[in-house]
Amino acid sequence: MDRSLPIDEVLPSLVAALREKGRAVLQAPPGAGKTTRVPLALLDEVPGLILMLEPRRLAVRAAAERLAEGLGETTGQRVGYRMRGESVPGRRIEVVTEGILTRMLQSDPSLPGISAIIFDEFHERSLDADLGLALTWEVRGALRDDLWLLVMSATLDAGPVSEMLDDAPVITSDGRSFPVDLRWLARGPDPSLRLEASVAALVEEAVAETEGGVLVFLPGEGEIRRVAARLEGRLPKSCHLRPLFGAMPFAEQRAAIRPEPSGRKIVLATSIAETSLTIEDIRVVVDSGRARRSRFDPNSGMSRLVTERATRAEATQRAGRAGRVAPGVCYRLWPKAAEGAMRAHAPAEIEAADLAGLALELAAWGSDDLSFLTLPPPGPLAEARALLTDLGALDAEGRITPHGREMTALPAHPRIAHMLLKAGRSAAPLAALLSERDPMRGTSSDATIRLAALRGGDRDSRANKAVLDRIRRESKRLAKLAPPAGDLSDGQMAALAYPDRIAMRRPGEAPRYVLSGGKGAVMGDVDPLAGQRFLVALDLDGDTREAKIRLALPLSEDELREIAAERITLETLCTWSRRDRRVLARQQERLGALVLDDRPWRDADPEQLSRAMCDGIRDLGLGFGAAADRFRTRVELLRSAGEDMPEMTDEVLYGSLETWLAPYLAGVVTVDQWKGFDALPVLRAMLDWDQVQRLDRLAPGKFRTPLGREIPIDYAGDHPSIEVRLQELFGQTSHPVVAGRALRITLLSPARRPVQVTTDLPGFWATSYADVRKDMRGQYPKHPWPEDPTKADPTLRAKPRGT
Template sequence: MIRSDALGLLPVRSALPALRAALDGPDGGGAAVLGAPPGTGKTTLVPLALAGLLGDGPARRVVVAEPRRIAARAAARRMAWLLGEKPGQSVGHTVRGERVVGPGTRVEVVTTGVLLQRLQRDQELTGVDVVVIDECHERHLDADTVAAFLVDVRATLRPELRLVAASATTDLAGWARLLGGAPVVEAEGVSFPVTVEWAPPARPVRPPHGMRVDPALLTHVAAVVRRALAERAGDVLCFLPGVGEIARVAGQLAGADAEVLQVHGRAPAEVQDAVLAGSGGRRRVVLATSVAESSLTVPGVRTVVDSGLAREPRVDHARGLSALATVRASHAAGRQRAGRAGREAPGTVYRCWSQAEDDRLPRFPAPEIKVADLTAFALQAACWGDPDAEGLALLDPPPAGAMAAARAVLSAVSAVDARGLPTDRGTRMARLGVHPRLARALVDGAREAGARRTAEVVALLSEEPPREYGDDVAAALRTARSGQDAYAARWRQEVRRLVSAAGEGGGGNAGTGGTGGTGSGRRASGGPSDPHGSGGPSDPHGSGRPSGGHGGGRPSAPYRGGELSDDAVAGLVTALAHPERIARARGEGAFLMVSGTGAELGTGSRLRSAQWLAVAVADRPSGSASARVRMAAVIDEETARAAAAPLYAEGAEVHWAAGDVVARRVRRLGAVELSAAPLRDPAPALVRDALTEGLRTEALAPLRWTRDACELRDRLAFLRRVRGEPWPDVSDAALVARADDWLQPELSRARRRADLGRVDAGQALRRLLPWASGEAARLDELAPERYRVPSGSRIRLDYGSEQPVLAVKVQELFGLTRTPEVSGVPVLVHLLSPAGRPAAVTADLASFWRDGYRAVRSELRGRYPKHPWPEDPTTVPATRFTKGRERRE
């Protein structure tokens, strides 16, 4: 029996006429954007009304896409309750590994990942009349992709398919433009007022750093929860960034006069159900991640405690590492979280930061397409027939660098061809519903270890197990097999799904993979991969290519024949999924991955003594040069070479190291050196490159720089600075870049550093003078090596400073009132005592004779009485000699 009283309380009911008009009216285009605050019933009432299940409209089949499994299950259960039915009758749900629908189901709630799979298999969504994309403001990558595909379907295949984008706190106008100018229908919220209490820590706490959250902040959050229990009635909902933080705060709430529940994506379904079912009379504290921000009403909650933190994906393309990062939650997230307190009655939100900090928060969370690994998205776009995603209706285009990295991975695992279109192998991989890297491991690993055992490892890698499982993949696999916890239950369910999917998609029998489609039209292929999978997205060197160097080729021995141990299977599958993360030991607990990134194991890890590892999960803390290994499997060198075969190379390596040319014949796997032997007769071109590298590394120091050579270089630099072309640039970088122009004969003969040391740099530099224009002949005129002073002496000029410097004894300039110039630049005169010590510096000689000379004369004539010190130096001849020698001569 329909619960009309509960339905009548949902404020979104008033927006239904406008929504129906937008979708069905004569002026409607079949698409609309629904803006409704949290708690208005957009998730539950709207799908029932559009499906005609409330008795006031035509019967239709409606699919509702939710961003999370917990939200999909809860929404379906709530709608079934409103109809007075059980889930699976008129309303059902489908999430990864779980399907509760019946022949009479008219509203099906699915995750966006499940809907992506259906769209790739059946672009027309046969039998579906309406699609509602709920919570589109969260900007999850799967949701953005679903919206883009549906816009395409409506434009090309099914213009009658109705589409609703439902949001609580987003850019409604932007979504309206994306849906082709769809009308915006807004529902007024009647949520109860929520009082804001600012509750910052008494002492400063360290900002989030990677995955790390300052323990002092978590202690403060627990204290605020206890304060809320004491000051307010009802249940408390506390938002924290992740599972680890939830566990820590739960531990600090031990002994509180309330039941403490933990809600997150990994929580058992029974716990999720219990939280959403309401209190049994005892007060509750619900510790939740962002899964509780939207789509869910937690009954009994009157108070929200917000830590102000959230987790977002981040990718280090240069190192091939991806991870979640802890960030400050946006204003939009803060409004969503606070709204949980006002769903059923007036409430309060305790914000664990100051009001001043609040003004600096971002307005919205970063769209996942801007920050996440795009490998799975790129495969989806390729299977859709748009490899570059240029024709997709997206609010934000994918970053070019991230797409290039994603295409490199897909090409390396032979999922796409040279044009970026999916191969048959890529289509099969997409249907497996895991990250393309894990799909590659499942397809190729099943040949060697069997479909089930490979699926067991892939399932373990697709959702990182709890920390208590340890950092050894093989040990975690054995724990999952025997475990009775929620993770083990989900793991077994995922293993069954993967075995079934691999069988249906032919994964276990996949061949080398053909060239795939021709690019005409849309391709029906597999579903989504997990955007939060453990795979790193970047593979610029093709390290992800299947072993043997051929798309889908078999790994080489020792994997053929025989029964592999759990440790061997764990290592093989992990290595196939992440070949660029294969690592060799270089010290106790320290490793070098074939990608060139260092990696370190935690203290106490039993993997520290391994010689080779296949790293499954790693991240690189901000500011750290090495990655931190969170999970890995032990392998041997043969496994490493088989899984990362395209990175194996052997040949001559000639480079500059330790101050000289080093020539070796090397076998290496990416950045990991396997063996090396001296090379006696390296190719001249390689030696030349190494010598040039040495000149660059040591700023031309290996050459013989005499005083004349250095002075010539300074003179040329001066002319370049004041006259420009055709005088050459003689900076270090420019000289190295033009080594062929001035060092060619010497470089062609040189074999080691000693040979460079015999090269007169000054003689070589003269090859750069502008001989062709005739300007070279004016070198001594424009930048003379020496300057003739009034005494007759020819004094060397120093061009090493911004101005030429003339260092000369005071007496040798008597009678000269005009400051000397070189190429129009005044010379900086360093006036010296008779002993050659500095006495004064001037760029205006006339001013010095007038104002500065008296002080110099007063100080020095008593010290040097044999030298002339006239009162007026401008009227006497200059001299190099003492007074007595002047008279004699």
Template sequence: MVPLPIDEIMPQLIETLRSHTRAVLVAAPGAGKTTRVPLALRDEPWLAGKRILMLEPRRLAARSSARYMASALGEQVGETVGYRVKMEAKVGPSTRIEVITEGVLTRMLQADPGLSDVGLILFDEFHERSLHADLGLALSLQTQSFFREDLRLVVMSATMDAAAVSQLLNDAPVIVSEGRVFPVETRYLPRSLEGRLETNIVQMIRQALIEETGDMLVFLPGAGEIRRVEALLRESGLPANAFVAPLYGALPQEAQDAAIAQGVPGKRKIVLATSIAETSLTVEGVRIVIDSGLMRVPRFSPRTGMTRLETIQVSRASADQRRGRAGRLAPGVCYRMWTQQEDRALPAHTTPEIREADLTPLALELAAWGADDPADLAWLDPPPKASLEHAHELLIQLGALDSSRRITSHGRDLAEMGMHPRIAHMIRRATERGLTDLACELAALLGERDILRGRSHLEADLRLRVEALRSVAGGGMAKRGEVEVDEGACRRIWQEAGHLKQSWGNMHKERTQSSDSLMEIGALLAEAYPDRIGQRRGSGKYLLRNGRGAAFASEQSLSYAPYIVAAQLDDQGTDSRILLAASLTEDQLEDVCMESIEEETAVWWEKSSQSVRARKRSRLGALILSEATVAQADPEAVTAALMSGIASEGLGLLPWSRSARQLQDRLLFMHGLDKAWPDVSDEALTRTMEEWLGPHVHGCKSRDDLARLSLPTILAETLSWNQRRELDEYAPTHIVVPSGSRVPIDYSDPESPILAVRLQELFGWKETPRIGMGRVPLTLHLLSPAQRPVQVTRDLASFWQNAYFEVKKDLKGRYPKHYWPDDPLQAIPTNRTRPRT
């Protein structure tokens, strides 16, 4: 075999694993770790005939690396080296090295926690930090600790944080391969990218074809960009010796294999790829890499319970992996579609999937494993609590967990199916109804990009997709009327559906498939997405069971359905746009959600009518399925709703008469002097409403009923017997002044009660009157004959001695007919113009 950089450190790795059960291997892209390490370790004595499992993030990489190793041994895949991926396996009785995708390891561990016939697990390209890789490592570490001390674990990558991984593995030895096969020149843009990405990529492809030799690997964010770049290249024309080879996960296996195979002599291959080609693959003949600097990742929102795809900048680690694709077989060049300044701002690593993914599959696996608390396992990044909480709620709705969050027998069945719990639950329920074929077709459709094209893509009805899928599979036309269909995608999805039917169709004895099974699409979707059942609330707008809003982008056939199930939404704005959905009848809804529909009597305060309303409701989450008026509601519930209304709208709902407010002010005055007196401020009354008001509102249902209450009487009941007796003495409502008038006291300012009285009525009164056990002088507002204040004082004696004579001059000039004596203390008080003689 051709020497590779990894060969130099292989003796060190072999020796390390003879004395340690854990190790971390860091090797540059192209060093050969994926294909050389398993072969070098397969005959180690500590393996004792046991198998080696090597995890790969993607199916294409698993198949490719298995073929390469088998070829190096002069064998076919399935002999010494085999692979096992979703829906496909090539292994045999003599297989010693098994390359598997990460989810397969989880299934193996759940079936046999001790992995009795496995001696070594290699976690390749661990820097990608997929959800399954993190879970697989966490479970493997616990297996090693509890069952298999002899089990070896090696974590491998080119760009991971080796120190953090080593620490997770209890300070495992770190082995580093410094070598690189061939140098790669990196070229940056002179200025930031402007205009459409696809147009700029095509220009760079043409430039690279002129400047460099060899095949080319172009990294783009997704299949849509790949198709558009391919179309632009074909429209503008390519050199006669160049051809395009797309490479992304949804392509058939034959097309993927053709993209990574050795090119035709004399021809230049331009591989347009997603991140699928970033690691573990050698695309034969590639010497040029063009990196868009973008990747598409799923982002899950615990708030909405939905996942959406986002296009983000690559990390430095991903950019280095991509660049390494150009130097595997010869010196290469990497064109980066960003500037050197922008390169310095790239994040070091891509955010681990466990932080941003839908954790429902993880939560089910942990429950099946028996891990009640995720903290019992070792994680580089523990699962976020909010996402895990949402996952538990969904699994309870699916019946996979009980109310105590323990896995049910149904949950164990779902976990064994190796697919998302939503889809597994749908297929299980469909099998019981004799609808397995339809469920498998829906599962395959939902797992791929949309098969409709053009304007028909805006129509969200899943029934159109199933009809188109069946038509193409039956040899029908790929385009019918205005509906454009991706024929290649249909064939691939039909093949995937066939695998599912074969795997799960015989799980239970099925009833005869009904001829009108398309009418059951909504019912099956409701099994998978019970949280996204929607109720129509306007033109094309729906309220979902989880409380979120959703709407169709344009008017369509489903816009008038009373109920729908939304399988895909874009999670943008107040109302998420519905991308894929199906209609649901009331009978289907009640059948699917029978155990979740709650009957309740709702009693609430209605602001518009200023009264308590009571209705009996049939509820499914946020959806009100039916309701009717209740004539006689529970009196306690009515009172609680009334009190809630008062609390929300304020004490202004109560009949505050002038005497009620005066009593409140007097009590506040006394509370200021002595905290033993009740606090009857609006804030305190609102806070303690149950205590002082509650006993008096039984039987009241509206504001009109409240108007019949006597607040003075109710407030007085907050006082003790002694306080009632002392109130009139310490905080009188009126005071008799020298003229004989009975003048009210204003307590609106509890700290300074006011007595507003005409000056002439106080003649002969030497001192300011006091209240509140003699501790508080009244604030006197001395009024003119026209009832206007001419002086404010709390020291009447001082006023008579000093200010009175100036005030007298002014008042005598304005009111000459009135009585203005020179000695006010000896004068006769009067409430008339002049005192009677």
């Protein structure tokens, strides 16, 4: 504690703010000393336990050891730590991973014995940290107004956090750093080279041009190992290559953090080294410009790790590592001009992650009305709740079930927790395998060979030994938490964890599958599992159109029916087939989107058939025929004139087929039957008795000629109209009127050819008829053509022979 750190100058102000308000936000850059100084500064201020949250396991143990050293002790005295699978109690300070706080709050929201909670490195915006802060803030307001709450961040804008915490005081430490010489590429990296080759070449250049330790930032373990392999034998013998990533044994992590007794240290690290740890003796940084993040696709329900360009904030953090102890140098694997296209900050994990765990925790808490710094996106949250319902963790109303509460007690993803509870400890190897990266990447997709290696100790030469060993350790830990083993097959256990990824092969030669969740998937033609009818897809590449299955387990139909019996439904289905131009009635056994059995439905429900035929009618068109169309026109004519009549436009009728037409479609299931269907009585039934009477009175459907014959009236034009043989109107002295308008009459010859169109029949008799009579007598001499048609009898006959 003798060496002063920049944070020391603001500690009195920080302590005063906490005394007054009980909450504060501390902004301090990496290296300022906040992690190792602040908890110690609070020891004499609060009576109970100080809980400090770290985003990574490595940072938890490293921070606890540094704090204990500051007190002249070892961990296990006043300072302890807790993480998944490991715990060293401390009397006054405990450093924990962020998920530990959630478990404590769910167990007892009053947090007995805890006086202060510190969220360290909050700028990383992990999902667990966001949830933990939201829950703690609610507890502080409802149960523990004496609880001190401190949020510490290196780069996060403190304003929104302060506002969320009811205008908490913001304390800022300027920190202390030495100048860093930034060196960019003159142009972009050679596109023909893999990232590892370009990084290795830049590391060689940096080692040759500088002195001191070198910290190299890479996206993940795979890139770290490949760069290390390329650098082997190409660096001076005094250089020591030290990998640093979260999954490696702690002894090896410690070696990367501690100073080397001699020579230069070359640390190949993931983003774990950006802010959470202080790596001593680093003078040089080589930044690959890449970061690996988990991304969740709500459309496919899948999370996947993606490698992206680093953000400007991450690049700044990384460069700052070179200036902690002395002036340094940062080599960037991109040209300076490319920085304009870099995003300012990475999104908070809550915006892009799988929210199943969060949704389960909110259900266990009993409310999701919490103050989140960033609200969970509604779409992914709804997808997560749908999955939890499928797993039996939530009921139909979204409330947590007893099974869901058991799931929250297991430190595993809800899928894995559900599988362990249902299948027992025999599922531990599979659970551990699903929680780690594939130890045999690039080989067959069959997970059976991985499980055989785990259970039998098989040293398959294709397997990554370090990854297998980690999986075995995790398997042993999970087995202790699970109930006694059941007798399920590996495929059945996988189906418990992934009820939405049970895959059924589509008909055809290519190994294409449909998943029970509704998405498509494909497998390589030569894969040993390609011939399987049923699979459980454990890992997919995340393609939203047709994901590639990278890891799977086979499943027989009998096994599937046994494990999913309660979820298999018998559905009756009536659908219109465009290809067959008829309604098809089927009975199907379904598991989600999978059709396990499909057969004709012999005694199909008439109501379902009629509803399906309505879809067919929308496809085929109404096509009522002339009589029905004339009826609709009459109704629309009166409706537009203000009469109370139902609307019969195409749009309205198409939209309500199930209401007005379906009850009359019994026996109509084909296109030919629809063509022969008389819709006029159905349309007429849409009117009540009074409406029918008014329609027939105000807009009659037919005109009765003097001979008593009824002729349909066409209302489609400007005037209602009829066509009638001229001779049939002899004796008609007044012009017919319908719907308040003169009837347009097309007068026809005996051969039914138009002779004259009139809306004034008396006027026609008095004027034009004489000329028409001359023409007609010449063309049709056998028909009567009286001089005065108003006094003649109507007729459709020719004159008798001999007249």
